[in-house]
Amino acid sequence: MPPFASKIAPGSDAFRANAAAMLAKVEAFRAVERAVIAHSAKAADKFAARGQLLPRERVTRLLDPGTPFLELSTLAGLGMHDDDGEARAMGGGSVIGIGVVSGKRVLVSASDSAIKGGTVSPMGLRKALRAQEIALENKLPLIYLVESGGANLLYQAEMFVEGGRSFANQARLSAAGIPQIAVVHGSSTAGGAYLPGLSDYVILVRDRSKIFLAGPPLVKAAIGEDTTDEALGGTNLHASVTGLGEFVARDDAHAIQLARDLLAKLKWDRAPARAKAAPPKYDAEEILGLVPVSEREPYDVREIIARLVDGSDFLDFKRDYGAEIVCGFAAINGFEVGILGNNGAIQPDGSTKAAQFMQACDQTGTPLVFLQNTTGYMVGSAAERGGAIKHGSKMIQAVANARVPKFTILVGGSYGAGNYGMCGRGFDPRFIFSWPNARVAVMGGAQAAKVMEMITRAKFEKAGGVNEPVLKQMAQAIEAQLDRESTALYATARLWDDGIIDPCDTRAVLSLCLSLAAEADARKLHPNAFGVARL
Numbered sequence: 001m002p003p004f005a006s007k008i009a010p011g012s013d014a015f016r017a018n019a020a021a022m023l024a025k026v027e028a029f030r031a032v033e034r035a036v037i038a039h040s041a042k043a044a045d046k047f048a049a050r051g052q053l054l055p056r057e058r059v060t061r062l063l064d065p066g067t068p069f070l071e072l073s074t075l076a077g078l079g080m081h082d083d084d085g086e087a088r089a090m091g092g093g094s095v096i097g098i099g100v101v102s103g104k105r106v107l108v109s110a111s112d113s114a115i116k117g118g119t120v121s122p123m124g125l126r127k128a129l130r131a132q133e134i135a136l137e138n139k140l141p142l143i144y145l146v147e148s149g150g151a152n153l154l155y156q157a158e159m160f161v162e163g164g165r166s167f168a169n170q171a172r173l174s175a176a177g178i179p180q181i182a183v184v185h186g187s188s189t190a191g192g193a194y195l196p197g198l199s200d201y202v203i204l205v206r207d208r209s210k211i212f213l214a215g216p217p218l219v220k221a222a223i224g225e226d227t228t229d230e231a232l233g234g235t236n237l238h239a240s241v242t243g244l245g246e247f248v249a250r251d252d253a254h255a256i257q258l259a260r261d262l263l264a265k266l267k268w269d270r271a272p273a274r275a276k277a278a279p280p281k282y283d284a285e286e287i288l289g290l291v292p293v294s295e296r297e298p299y300d301v302r303e304i305i306a307r308l309v310d311g312s313d314f315l316d317f318k319r320d321y322g323a324e325i326v327c328g329f330a331a332i333n334g335f336e337v338g339i340l341g342n343n344g345a346i347q348p349d350g351s352t353k354a355a356q357f358m359q360a361c362d363q364t365g366t367p368l369v370f371l372q373n374t375t376g377y378m379v380g381s382a383a384e385r386g387g388a389i390k391h392g393s394k395m396i397q398a399v400a401n402a403r404v405p406k407f408t409i410l411v412g413g414s415y416g417a418g419n420y421g422m423c424g425r426g427f428d429p430r431f432i433f434s435w436p437n438a439r440v441a442v443m444g445g446a447q448a449a450k451v452m453e454m455i456t457r458a459k460f461e462k463a464g465g466v467n468e469p470v471l472k473q474m475a476q477a478i479e480a481q482l483d484r485e486s487t488a489l490y491a492t493a494r495l496w497d498d499g500i501i502d503p504c505d506t507r508a509v510l511s512l513c514l515s516l517a518a519e520a521d522a523r524k525l526h527p528n529a530f531g532v533a534r535l
Contacts, residue, residue: 003281003312008303010286019289022503025436029489029500033074036091043114052185052208053252055095055112058145061256062108063099069108070512071097071499073130077123078493081155082116090115092127093148098134098516101143102264105271105519107135110145113186118148120192122158125151125166126495132169134498137430139520141179141268143259146195147186163191170198174531179266183255184209184245193233196244200532201262204235204245205255211238243534269523274515277334280507281312287503291437295413295444301326301341301371304411308332308507314339317357322350327357332369333511335518341371341411345378346418351391354421355398362402367514370408370423376416376443395421405430405517409506410438410488410497425496431513434497435506438488445482449475 009015040055047054053061063069076092079085095110109131111118120128135142151159173180182188182199187210196202196211212233219225219232231237238244247262249255290303306312309330317327324344330337338361340354361368377383377392399406399421406429414424419440423429434440442448453475460466484490492500501509 004302004306004314006282006286006303006306006312007300008286008290010289014292015289018292021293022288022291022435022437025488026502029075029436029492030502032078032085032089032489033091035086035089036074039087039089040091040112040114047114050208051251053256054114055110055118055145055147058183058185058252058256059095059097059108059110061253062101062143062145062259064101064103067100068508068512069097069099070509071095072134073127073492073495074499075489075492076127076495077121078489080123080493081121082152083121083123090121090124093118093121093124094127096127096131098138098140098512100271102260103270104263104266104268105140105516106263107131107138107140107142108145109142111148111185113147116149116152117187119150119152120148120159121152122155123493123495125159125163128166129162129169130495130498132166132173134431135178136169136173136176137520138516139176139178139523139525140516141263141266142173142181143263144180144182144195144199145256146182146184146188146192148192149187150190150192167194167198170195171531174198174200175527175529177525177527179268181259181262183249183259184211185252185255186210189213189215189233197534198531201247202238202245203247203249203255203258203262204239205249205252206235208251209233209235209238209245211244269519272515272519274334277331278311280307280309282307284504284507287506291412291435291503295439298344301343301373301411304371305330305339305341308510309337309339310334318353322347322353325350325354327354329366332507332514335511335514336366337369337514338366339369339371340422342374342418342422345375346392346395346421347378348383348386348388348391351377351388351395351421355391355394358395358398358402362398362404365404367405367407367517368402368423369510370406370429372408372410372414372419372422372424372438373412374415374418374422375413376418377421392417392421399423399427405514405521407510407513408432409501409510410434410440410491411503412438413444414438414440415443430517432497433499433501433506433509434488434491435503436488436500438491438497438500439486440488440491440496441482441486443482445479445486448482449479452478 077083083090180199181201182196183203193211210229239248247258287307305314315329326341406423408423408429
């Protein structure tokens with residue numbers, strides 16, 4: 001088939017207005033990411049005085065120069081707990097992402113000890129758990145760059161029980177045959193002491209590493225013993241007495257080099273080189289002007305697809321049936337995919353079309369890419385008579401049970417059960433990212449306000465009178481609340497996605513994620529019953 005013919009006019013006033021609005025949204029989330037980095041960088045003098053590298057400097061030194069690093073959940077916990085979203089933006093207290101070390105693809109998890117000593121917040125815990133989930137599903141080695149005071153005790157009730165899952169995950173990763181390397185740059189104490197304990201290899205930094213279950217004050221309070229950090233869990237103890245550490249480094253830089261050397265020596269497949277496929281016929285920058293400023297203004301999702309797929313070549317599946325769901329076959333950087341996108345609310349016919357398409361892709365092992373922009377499933381008497389529930393259920397069954405890797409990009413609205421049918425977070429896509437204009441909610445703020453106004457009005461009428469000012473105030477408050485709680489920043493703070501991305505980077509991000517899935521499918525692990533234990 002010929003490539004898709006775009007109907008967009010990049011020189012039009014509407015296009016320029018759309019692009020300006022999208023760029024403003026991109027700048028808004030990038031500004032918050034810069035605030036996180038700036039917050040961490042404030043400790044530069046303190047770290048230099050101790051002869052240490054800042055956490056982000058450690059990550060940079062670990063990665064192979066010039067290779068891509070896909071940082072994940074950069075704004076986890078934004079505006080929650082101790083994160084104020086501005087001067088004290090924390091990014092979940094860690095730097096987590098997928099990169100290349102010694103030629104091998106790995107997941108890196110680094111404590112940001114420049115922020116509150118690397119103590120872990122509830123959302124920081126969830127970010128770490130998500131990282132372990134990604135490592136297991138994509139068969140990626142983990143390198144932990146550790147320096148943390150452990151859990152933030154002010155929020156222990158939100159963390160203690162679920163925190164055990166991180167240790168269970170480490171044990172299961174090791175047993176699955178996925179190596180874990182812990183570089184202990186400073187403290188890794190209390191519950192955090194089990195992180196190196198459950199890793200397969202531990203690299204210690206002389207005169208800096210401190211690993212113990214209880215520090216001197218707690219030991220004194222519990223058993224009356226006077227002791228020191230070094231005696232309880234210093235480098236010399238764990239290198240020569242307990243055997244917890246396998247390698248001892250002079251300083252941060254040497255420790256990172258040892259981690260690189262170790263990974264180079266491990267028998268593990270290198271990140272494969274891949275020939276570049278034909279680029280899209282249209283410039284990726286044009287994506288910025290595709291999405292109208294108003295959420296109510298429709299556009300053809302094929303315009304997005306044409307700027308993501310190889311040669312802008314897209315084979316439409318049942319184009320004229322259930323037209324509000326766009327399904328079709330394409331390739332992204334040489335990876336064959338099935339793509340589903342939205343051109344409106346999902347009708348019963350669209351549900352059956354999508355379900356069939358997903359099952360067909362599952363039959364051939366073709367990964368699925370979802371481009372979400374929907375108000376949800378159509379409502380009303382016509383939709384109900386057409387089998388909206390029955391057919392929508394088929395679509396949800398298909399997405400839940402498809403065995404192929406699934407990747408979701410929220411390119412616009414993600415409302416109601418449309419979030420489910422189009423593979424939202426609850427349906428475990430391999431990766432899910434948002435554009436900065438994305439909206440996630442059970443319904444729009446205006447719709448929710450109107451529903452509640454109608455219900456409340458009926459109650460007032462039964463009680464004998466309608467208080468219009470109260471109704472208006474209530475409706476305005478509800479609309480404001482839902483609008484505030486549906487933004488991309490609100491969603492990413494709660495890990496409803498794996499991060500917000502610049503729309504222009506969508507093809508590159510999908511290409512990387514598809515390559516991770518392909519490598520994982522091809523990689524043979526050597527599992528055992530209990531992992532690697534220090535005996």
